Amino acid sequence: MTSNIRVPLRRWRLKDFDEGEGAATRAFDPLSTDDGWIEVAAPGDVYLALAAVGRIPDPFSDRAEQACAWVKDREWWWRTDFDAPDIANDQRLILDFEGLDTYAAIWLNGDLLGRSDNMFRAVRFDVTARARRGRNRLAVCFSPPSSMVADQKMPLWSIIGDPIQQTKRNFIRKAQFGWGWDWGPSLPTVGIWKPVSIRTETSAALQSVKFTTLDLSTTHDRAKISVEIEVEVFGDAQQLSAQVALIGSAGDNCIDQNVTVRNGRGRLEATLENPRLWWTPELGEPARYALTVALNSQDRTLDQRALMVGIRTIALDQSPDPEEQGATFFRFVLNGVPIFARGACWIPASSFVAAVDEAHYRRLLEAAVEANMNMVRVWGGGVYEHDAFYDLCDELGLLVWQDFMFACAPYPEHDPLFVDNVAAEVAYQIERLRHHPSLALWCGNNENQVVQGFMNALKKRNDPLLGDLFYAQMMPAAVAKLDPTTPYWPGSPFGGPSANSMIAGDVHDWTVWHGMPPVPVDRPVGKFDLSPESVAYTRYAEDSGRFISEYGIQASPVMTTLMRCLPEDQRYLSSPALLNRIKDRPKNKVDAMLVSVTGMPRTLEQYVDYTQITQAEGLKFGIEHFRRRKPHCSGSLIWQLNDCWPGVSWSLIDYYGFAKASSFYVRRAYAPVMASFKATDDGSVELWVVNDSLNSIEAELEVALKTFSGERVWSDSVAKSVGANQVAVVWRSDATRLDVDSRHVLTVRAHNNLVPPNRHFFAPIKDLNRITPSSMEIEIEQSGAHELAVHLSSKAYLYFVHLLVADERTRFSDNYFDLAGGEKRTVRITNESAPLRRDDVVVRWR
16 A cells, blocks of 8 residues: 555636735635635636636637737736644655646745746645645735746747737747737636646655667567656655556556665566567557556555556658658658658647647547547657546557647747756656657757758858757757657657758748748749649649648538527628638638639528538648658658647648548548549649558559549559558550540549548649539438437539538548449448437538
8 A cells, every 4th residue: 555645736816916916915815715716627727717606707708809809918816725634653644736828926824935937847745744624724925927028029020920029929939829810819818727736745756757668679579668666755765666567458467576665766677578569550459558667665565656557669751752852751760660640740739728628639639540640749849638638649650750849939948947947847748648659759849940041041041959958969969868769850740851851851841821932952042922823732743752740721610510609690701700710821822723723602501511612622632642652752741730729720630629621531531541643744643542551552543534424434444462661653544545534534443442542633723624513312220329320422524522420520421422323322421419300411512
């Protein structure tokens, strides 16, 4: 039985003051009343607590962002009372804050305990001498963050326009996106965003437990692992030891060994025979083991730590690419297997980061796996996510590219206090997250090197990067010391002769959408061109990058989401409320893409469909190009998977959880085995098969040229072998045989369902010469209270067939697809949380 006890402190009260007024009126006083204070939970959020009592509107409704702007400028006090446990002479009492956002003064029973100035570090206090028997009052004062850096001067350059000049967010160790981004609102959070607890410790306590896969045999039949522990001794603990147990999912004890602790440290190395490895979904099962470490002194257990770990190795291959002269690979190697990273970038799942729970994470991450993803990139302008996020990535087999929280700004490396603060943050987060088998990469920042290079070129200067001390020295040294088996990368993008070069490292491709100049080797200084020709998604074909870690196209969320957040009188194109949902500028930037793909929308309903079509078709085109370049390109991370509020953004899944059309297009394009057409400059068309699995496959395909009216011009049977983890051209037709126009479509289907169906159009969507029927045959079968089977067929070709249910918890076996004339398709719809009825389903097409 452990001697340590932890009691969470969840129930708090909240009140705001003018800056400095709270201390002046003794808000920390144990005898002060709770008049005017409102209830709030910890972890919790000020905005949500205020909305619950009616002081502000729902921050995500209409244009309520402006009505909430005053919150960031107030001083906020949180208070709670707790009963301190009785402690023995060899015990101490620890007050543990896992996350305070951001400038906080902590008071206990009227005395100032200390301060915190970093959202991303835990704060712990030994309150043995300060806590009283019985009732204790704990108070935390949060100062307005902008006022704390008001005297700081902005260095060199800024990005994201005026807000950074006002907030000076780069001086604050706080979630950068909260001040507003080109996809999110300005709602900077404040308060206790992670758990608070009071705990007792006896004589000694575990400070850290580190699990490492040191080596893996090439045949995967033997793994060498280590477990290292660090202990703080503060009492008279005698003969310290640690009992280390490693247990597989079947309950088999792989390790059960006692380790002697000397000078606060203990270490165990062991070799496991035939270990179950942690894999991404296309390669195997993400096997995990339960690791427990019990710190013992003679016959007492003083402390205990339990972790879920995985046995795997991860490496970053940057060796020369023998087939592309002067270029290098940038590919992750999992358990000795080079992989193609199929994934998306992750932003905070809510502007109110304290409110994201395990269920919210699970819905989004399971959707990522359903979309055949194997990696998510935690973007550097958000937060180091809650533990539940990483636990779920471990469980689901999703690799995590983890940025450190620095984004799009110069950071003050000249300030010794700031530098020390960052050093402590970096060490804390590495030690916190390093045991997760999903952790694939530590990355220094988002876009700081590339923006610095771009600004230098524009200004014809050679200013050094402010923050390079962190990315080039501090962070790699910390990773080498604390987590040496996980790769480190200085920034994203980074590599080659310029930070966004296509011959090495990773690339952010914003030629499409933002009209940025392409970067074959060095970044040219050129004018951003937002013409339809310059932002066309077909320009993804110009990208010869090694690993595309950001690219995307903006699209509206579904109509149900817009109906929830737009007042009825604002549900029209270019309404003030709709424009407020678009944070990128200019607000009509999407028009340059729509005009060439779908034509311009005339109604809000068309705007939803046309933007979603353009996003879906564009991402499909990009993914297929990047995957055909395997192994020269080894990664595709779409910007972005999710949203922090119900806005118009680059996300695949909107804030409420409704999947956009792109989510299903990506699911098909990210299938581990995928077939796609490539049009060549001489007018011919090739069919490529990408095989990301570890097994050789036999592709049995039918390629057919048809008209939209249903006529089959010709068809070919294709039978080809494609090796494990390989790409191959399996079919080709020259231009002479392809005597086609806008009436034709080229299709591929697998006889053995090995690959999702695919097609190639010979004209833009808006110019396709097809007759869209006014009806289709729809039969909806009630398979159970929570499941429907929808049977669809049509006499003519239908484009963009989609099924809608106004409940975001609903899942579809497929959606947003084409239905050929004479084809029959069954879509299964499930909702585990609510019953489904036939009339819940709406079927539409374009």
